[in-house]
Amino acid sequence: MTNLPTTTVGTRLADLADAAVVGSIGNTPLVRLRRFERHLGLPQSIEIHLKMEWVNPGGSIKDRTALSIIRAAMAAGDLAPGRTLIDATSGNTGIAYAMLGAALDIPVTLVVPESASGERKQTLAAYGAKVVYSDPYEGSDGAIRLVREMVAGSPGGYFYADQYNNAANIAAHFTTTGPEIWTQTAGRLTHFVAALGTTGTLMGAGQYLRGLAPVELVGVQPAEAFHGIEGLKHLPTAIMPGIFDPSVPDRIEGIDTDDAFDAARALARVEGYLAGSSTGANLAAAARLGCELANEGRSACIVAIGCDGGSRYLTTGLWDLD
Amino acid sequence: MQNEGQITVLIPTPLRRFTGGEGKVAVAGSSVAEVLDALNAAHPGIGERLRDDSGQLRRFVNVFVNGQNVRDGQGIDTLVSAGDEVGIIPAMAGGAGA
Secondary structure, eight states, X not given: OOOOOOSHHHHHHHHHHHOHHHHTSSOOOEEEOHHHHHHHTXXXXXXXXXXXXXXXXXXXXXXXXXXXXXXXXHHTTOSOTTOEEEEEOSSHHHHHHHHHHHHHTOOEEEEEXXXXXXXXXXXXXXXXXXXXXXXXXGHHHHHHHHHHHHHHTSTTTEEEOOTTTOHHHHHHIIIIIHHHHHHHTTTOOOEEEEEOSSOHHIIIIIHHHHTTSXXXXXXXXXXXXXXXXXXXXXXXXXXXXXXXXXXXXXXXXEEOHHHHHHHHHHIIIIIOOOBOHHHHHHHHHHHHHHHHHHHTTOOEEEEEEEOBBSGGGGGGTTTTTO | OOSOEEEEEEOOGGGTXXXXXXXXXXXXXXXXXXXXXXXXXXXXXXXXXXXXXXXXXXXXXXEXXXXXXXXXXXXXXXXXXXXXXXXXXXXXXXXXXX
């Protein structure tokens, strides 16, 4: 029997080990989409694999990001008991913060555009997070600006998690997502496809994978500034995430909202996985890439990120029209 | 027309490159469809971002009249009158992207 931890930092890190939800983050399945490949008319030499991030307890890849950010903040002493974690989040990261905040006794305040769906607001409230609304016409960038004002107005009151500029976001994927994919493909992957929001997945997992093999890194963004692909940023017109290094992606594919939804619908109807529009965008990019490589007579093992599930978007009505 | 009058259209950030950076634009019209037509006439190119070739709202686009989503009413045929506020927001669970 050891003595009780004597430092605040020690106490908080011990909380991490106690929380069941922490231990259930990551180690998600990677599945090959043979039926989707055939649906696209691809030859067997072109493989498309999907990393099922919706299996995480908070329902998205953002559980990894939030855990990494919180762990780093605890280690640095930035999350002393009673201090509130705050961030701007258009959705999944907010759910992940709220979930971990509940399990780790961290007060969480989230700034979301007022246009967030009622279902999303209720989800955050169910975990006990405080939600502050920003101008819906200013989008996620407006939420970021409001957080900055709130933090500046309350010195020391908040830990600003700042997923767009926090190196722990990249570390999450460098230490978990990337190694999992390498192991699950036995090092066979040739292309890695990840949607760009904070860009943490591509920066972290991408750079890990490229350190081991000449994997081509494909970023995915909306083709237009005005789009409906949840969580993605149109980099030329948005606030550039501080963690983004433009020299990392080998290419960036622009995907139309309709194409992202068509791919998500195809995944549901051909494979039986109901995923969100960002997964659809990744699959649309993987499909484009696969067809291109097939036409060149090349073989490929493409891994795309399945960012989250589709059921959390039902109340946006996006599936109604199908 | 009796209903025709100045309508204020609220423009989200990613569409402001069509409006010279303006977040509010005044146009005339007696229905949402007419307002969107007038908006496109004043700011060419914005219309096709909002509607498909058949004139329907793109599926990720929500239009609000005084805070009410027109999808819950008469869609783009929803009537408007002078002083009304028409807002355009991408349909997203986590709120508008930008």
